[in-house]
Amino acid sequence: MFAHNKRLQYSVRVSECNPGLANLMLEQFGGPQGELAAAMRYFTQALAEDDAGRKDMLLDIATEELSHLEIIGTIVAMLNKGAKGKLAEAVEEEAELFRSLQGAGNDSHVTQVLYGGGPALTNSGGQLWTAGYIDSIGEPTADLRSNIAAEARAKIVYERLINVTADPGVKEALGFLMTREMSHQKSFEKALYSIEPNFPPGKLPGMPEFASVYVNTSQGEGDMRGSWNSDDNFDYLSDRERFLAMDGGSGLPEVTLAADEQKALNRMAKRTTSDPKADPRTGVDLGSAKKTKRK
Numbered sequence: 001m002f003a004h005n006k007r008l009q010y011s012v013r014v015s016e017c018n019p020g021l022a023n024l025m026l027e028q029f030g031g032p033q034g035e036l037a038a039a040m041r042y043f044t045q046a047l048a049e050d051d052a053g054r055k056d057m058l059l060d061i062a063t064e065e066l067s068h069l070e071i072i073g074t075i076v077a078m079l080n081k082g083a084k085g086k087l088a089e090a091v092e093e094e095a096e097l098f099r100s101l102q103g104a105g106n107d108s109h110v111t112q113v114l115y116g117g118g119p120a121l122t123n124s125g126g127q128l129w130t131a132g133y134i135d136s137i138g139e140p141t142a143d144l145r146s147n148i149a150a151e152a153r154a155k156i157v158y159e160r161l162i163n164v165t166a167d168p169g170v171k172e173a174l175g176f177l178m179t180r181e182m183s184h185q186k187s188f189e190k191a192l193y194s195i196e197p198n199f200p201p202g203k204l205p206g207m208p209e210f211a212s213v214y215v216n217t218s219q220g221e222g223d224m225r226g227s228w229n230s231d232d233n234f235d236y237l238s239d240r241e242r243f244l245a246m247d248g249g250s251g252l253p254e255v256t257l258a259a260d261e262q263k264a265l266n267r268m269a270k271r272t273t274s275d276p277k278a279d280p281r282t283g284v285d286l287g288s289a290k291k292t293k294r295k
Contacts, residue, residue: 009067010176013169014078021165022079024124029072031123033153037133039065045136045143054140054191061184068177073119075170080117141201144192151185215243
């Protein structure tokens with residue numbers, strides 16, 4: 001059960017109306033790295049979690065992400081307050097009002113007209129929020145890694161938003177949200193490394209003969225060696241013949257068909273065979289001029 005407290009997790013102070021900035025803030029409201037996506041990712045993971053500790057952690061963080069959604073939504077609404085009133089009451093000439101909403105690099109006219117200046121479940125480009133942003137697969141060692149990456153991406157988006165605003169109150173609030181992403185990332189890492197073993201994800205082991213092979217498929221200037229492909233950690237393959245048909249087979253596709261299936265396939269292949277000697281006249285040939293006349 002959820003209960004709402006009207007006090008925000010962090011005080012939001014906005015110094016001036018800025019609908020363009022509000023539009024950018026929507027990235028963390030209804031975008032793929034935003035707070036709603038995070039809340040839904042962790043909440044659905046928690047419902048399916050069988051480990052009591054991880055379940056509790058996921059519910060805590062999911063609920064906190066909803067509080068972050070509230071902060072971002074509040075910032076968006078406050079940044080839009082002035083423009084919202086002007087749009088609703090038509091206090092400016094039409095052209096001037098449109099210019100103030102559109103501005104240089106400012107697409108806020110879309111969110112102003114469609115959503116009245118309120119926080120919309122879209123990203124900053126107007127793309128509707130979708131559950132397709134949630135990539136949980138139900139395996140803790142995979143989902144926790146995905147969660148760590150999601151928090152890292154969200155942190156980067158917050159950094160970029162901080163860099164495009166000079167409003168000190170907005171900067172502070174975004175700095176708080178960015179820092180909480182770092183804290184969540186730490187919790188997820190602790191939870192992941194508390195599972196032993198945690199690699200490879202899942203239960204089945206890999207095929208040992210291929211598990212520590214590095215295949216140098218992109219060869220040429222820029223080739224580099226490091227711990228990620230060193231001879232100490234990997235069997236490093238650069239010979240193209242060695243990484244073709246690595247199973248020792250022919251490398252060609254094979255399928256076993258029943259007699260009637262093979263017979264039908266042969267008939268189809270015969271019927272659809274292309275004659276390499278044919279040179280039919282095509283529509284391109286018919287439509288092409290024999291000579292190009294110049295005036």
